[in-house]
Amino acid sequence: MPKSAHHFAEGDRVRAARRPEFPDGTVLKLMDLGYLLVRWDSDVLETAHHSELSKVSDGRSVS
Secondary structure (H helix, E strand, O other), X not given: OOOOOOOOOOOOEEEEOOOXXXXXXXXXEEOHHHEEEEEEOOXXXXXXXXXXXXXXXXXXXXX
């Protein structure tokens, strides 16, 4: 797999920037083409593109 062009790692806490109704989630796996497997706190698994996510640190979004 080529090196990713994003700053996410497995275990990072994330938020869906364009979906404020979604709970925060955790990155479970880095995938090809900039996609991440995320488990949202509601126990939903979903692939999401890194451009749609922001990191969460101490309860706040980080760019």
